[in-house]
Amino acid sequence: MAMALPEEGGATVGAPPLSPPGTVVVDDTSKVIPWAYMRKGEWFIFSKEDCENLEACRNVMPVVVDQGRLEVSVHERTVSAVFWKEGPYPVIRTEWLFESSGGKVYPFPEDEATEINRYWSSLPRDTAHSFSLPVEDHLTSHEIKLGPSKSPTEQKISDLFLKCSHTRTRRCKAIHHGYHRWTSPPSSSSPPSPSSATSRRRDVTHVVFVVHGIGETYCKKRQADGTIVDYCYAMRHSTNSILNSHFPTVDSGIEYLPVDWSDVLGDMV
Numbered sequence: 001m002a003m004a005l006p007e008e009g010g011a012t013v014g015a016p017p018l019s020p021p022g023t024v025v026v027d028d029t030s031k032v033i034p035w036a037y038m039r040k041g042e043w044f045i046f047s048k049e050d051c052e053n054l055e056a057c058r059n060v061m062p063v064v065v066d067q068g069r070l071e072v073s074v075h076e077r078t079v080s081a082v083f084w085k086e087g088p089y090p091v092i093r094t095e096w097l098f099e100s101s102g103g104k105v106y107p108f109p110e111d112e113a114t115e116i117n118r119y120w121s122s123l124p125r126d127t128a129h130s131f132s133l134p135v136e137d138h139l140t141s142h143e144i145k146l147g148p149s150k151s152p153t154e155q156k157i158s159d160l161f162l163k164c165s166h167t168r169t170r171r172c173k174a175i176h177h178g179y180h181r182w183t184s185p186p187s188s189s190s191p192p193s194p195s196s197a198t199s200r201r202r203d204v205t206h207v208v209f210v211v212h213g214i215g216e217t218y219c220k221k222r223q224a225d226g227t228i229v230d231y232c233y234a235m236r237h238s239t240n241s242i243l244n245s246h247f248p249t250v251d252s253g254i255e256y257l258p259v260d261w262s263d264v265l266g267d268m269v
Contacts, residue, residue, distance in 0.1 A: 031138075031139060031178070032048050032051050032052055032055070032178075032179070032182070033051060033055055033093060033095055033139075033178070034046075034051055034093075034094065034095070034097065034107065034178065034179040035050070035051045035054045035055075035072075035091065035092070035093050036091070036092050036094070036107045037072075037079045037089050037090060037091045037092070038089055038090050038092075039089050043104075043105065043106055043107060045105065045107075045179060045181075046065055046066070047065075047066070047201075048182045049201070050063075050065040050066065051179075053065065054072060054074060054093070057074045059074050059075040060075075062074075064082070065079070067201060067204075068082060069081065069082055069083065070082060070087075072091055073088075073091075074091075076088075077090060077091045077092065077093075078090060078091055079091050081229075083257055084229060084257070084258050084260065085260065086229055092107050092109070092110055093110060094107040094108050094109070094110055094113040095113055095117060095139060095177055095178060096108040096112070096113040096116055096117075096175065096176070096177060097175070097176040097178075097179060098164060098166035098167065098170070098172065098175060098176075099172070099173045099174045099175070099176060100166070100170045100171060100172065100173060101170070101171040101172070101173045102173075103173070105176070105179075105181075106166045106170075108164060108166070109165070112160065112164060115160060116157060116160050116161075119153050119156050119157050119160070120140070120157060120177070122153055123142060123153060123154075125140075125141075125142065127143075128142075128143040128144070128145050129142055129143065129144055129145070129149075129150075129151075129154050130144075130145045130146070130147040130148060130149050130150055130154060131144065131145075131146065131147075131149060131154060131157060131158045131161065131175075132146075132147075132148070132149065132158040132161070132162065133146075133158070133161050133162070133167070133172050133174075133175050134146050134172070134173070134174045134175065135161075135174065135175045135176075135177065136174050136175070136176050136177065136180060137177045137178070138176060138177055138178030138179065138180055139177050139178040140177065161175055202243070202250070202251055202252055202253030203251055203252050203253065204252070204253055204254070204255045205252040205253070205254075206252075206253075206254040206255070207254075207255045207257065208235075208254060208255065208256045208257070209257050209259050210228060210231060210232050210235065210256055210257065210258050210259065211228075211259045211261065212228040212231075212259075212260065212261070227258075227260075228258040228259070228260050229258045229260070231258070232256040232257065232258045235256045236254075236255070236256050239253075239254050239256075240253070
């Protein structure tokens with residue numbers, strides 16, 4: 001099916017390069033505390049704007065995120081879809097992120113991050129600090145070096161890094177204090193997601209309702225990623241990739257919403 005894309009106009013804004021492990025990164029964007037959620041075993045970081053809104057929440061009202069598609073209960077630490085049946089999925093707030101050798105980012109559990117912060121806050125700012133794993137500090141701007149820890153506090157933090165569940169099961173590229181990819185373009189190999197930390201906000205000018213055929217029940221039973229919701233994620237991901245690569249200055253976009261009529265019929269029976 002041919003798809004008409006909006007016309008291009010405006011100015012292109014370039015993204016700054018990433019810094020190598022062990023360096024200090026100081027900018028207003030990286031000062032935002034990251035929030036993430038897990039869907040089907042994959043962790044996804046919310047956008048910078050969504051994380052700011054979640055930080056400003058007082059655990060009372062649900063927070064609408066992902067340009068209106070998802071709703072987060074900060075008190076319960078869960079997220080659910082607004083326009084279709086999906087969730088709730090677990091949500092986590094953490095200043096500490098584990099980056100694997102393959103480039104995937106995994107948030108530290110909140111209890112582990114809290115314990116690390118307890119020691120991290122006592123580190124003096126007027127000296128460099130050494131840790132057994134490469135660390136990038138995007139929040140407090142400490143000078144970090146890779147090597148044997150010199151003080152008891154540094155050694156305790158290194159031990160906490162090594163005891164992390166992600167470190168025990170994956171090869172570590174870097175430990176991040178804060179999130180380092182707010183302005184980086186999304187990877188073409190990243191899994192389709194309803195929420196992306198680097199997704200550009202566009203005004204929706206086209207809405208596509210995606211309706212499945214009679215095989216949806218079969219797909220639900222036989223294919224783990226074959227639901228109509230997953231197909232919408234994939235189409236949204238592909239469309240955004242095309243817009244970013246071929247129409248980088250376009251302000252309008254296309255929204256895909258799943259219509260799972262098998263659920264509706266089931267409710268009517």
